[in-house]
Amino acid sequence: MSDSYMNSDDPIVMLRDVRKSFGSHLVLAGVDMEAHRGEVTAIIGRSGSGKSTALRCIDRLEVVDSGQISVCGRRVDDPNVDLKALRLDVGIVFQSYNLFPHLTIEENIMLAPRAAKGVDKAQARELAQSVLAKVGLSEKAKAYPEQLSGGQQQRVAIARSLAMQPKVMLFDEVTSALDPQLTGEVLKVIEELAAAGMTMVMVTHEMAFARRVADKVVFMHSGRVWEHGDASILTDPQTPELQQFVHSDL
Template structure:
């Protein structure tokens, strides 16, 4: 039984078709990396999975939820599907604990003491227990991104989506964030991630999907895909990445 099923999804922005019949499935506990050039449809696909973008045709089912434009259905979907973006989107007037506690209290109706306990748990998981009372402007970019991950984890999602979460970070801070994601993978979190970190995709992802011009061009076990690319487009992409 797959945790994520994407079936022949088409998505257009005006006259521009961005996703051209994408089909993909992810089993529980699997990590799938989406790679490809800018404009290939990776981030749009991720946003469709979480209902942030409406698609024109096809079907998506995630963690037992059918993705539809219905607001009530979307609220239920997002209690089980977390998403972390390149920008941290932390509330600057709230401290770390308050940022993390906000969604469980407002969306799930969790009481303050329980939400605080969960905030402490997820901060320990991302290695930031000592920053629980800090404000976002007192944190480095890598620390803010780890708090953003902790905030999603506090909702106890079944699936986590990561959209280029390290692209705004320098190499040292990138390593901090990737280490957290690798730990989540080891702990069995179902994850889809859009990434330019080819080494991370090869090492951590069970499956890598190469998207090209709105379609899945190649897909398979990560090591096989990187060691034996089958198409000229994939070979060219990997060659450019090495440079």
């Protein structure tokens, strides 16, 4: 289903009137959003605007209360969706790296392809070498997570997702725990992925990066998509809320 679907012009990720509450707190109040193949979509907004929740709903880490979500032709809001198949298509990287401390970097990356795809050990090791080269960490294959800086660990987390050969990558504030220098090295990897045509949806507070790399910028406010467009909306915002947000970032 996914491969023939991926050749079409349909959005790879589509949210329609998505609503989500935690208890009595409405977090998503009717979100509409879409991302097309090869696009980088940056989701921006103040803390509590619903950005990360929207991202987590795409991978069904959160179950929506109502509305539709489709990813790579699968209805994510369907209770019977094949979660294993969905997560083979969608990679997600969080601000915490979640690497296994007792495994080497190479072993951390080999784990999912072997467990989820049945890839043999030699092939998994080859795959690990290939994705570590993409994130500039070939020489760290035999190291353990504690021997790496935060920026290097985050790059390993990206490599681990890439090893599953996803069709879409989701990034949730992946640089928020890093200092500026380490942030730069992680963003460089993401920029290279964008240049290679990877479809990405990223929640970010890095405005300069969003201006430079994003094909589409989605500004969320009060649980809704308040304004969206190409990166020019950051230099010419149409709503007072985005004007204020952009101004406060400068």
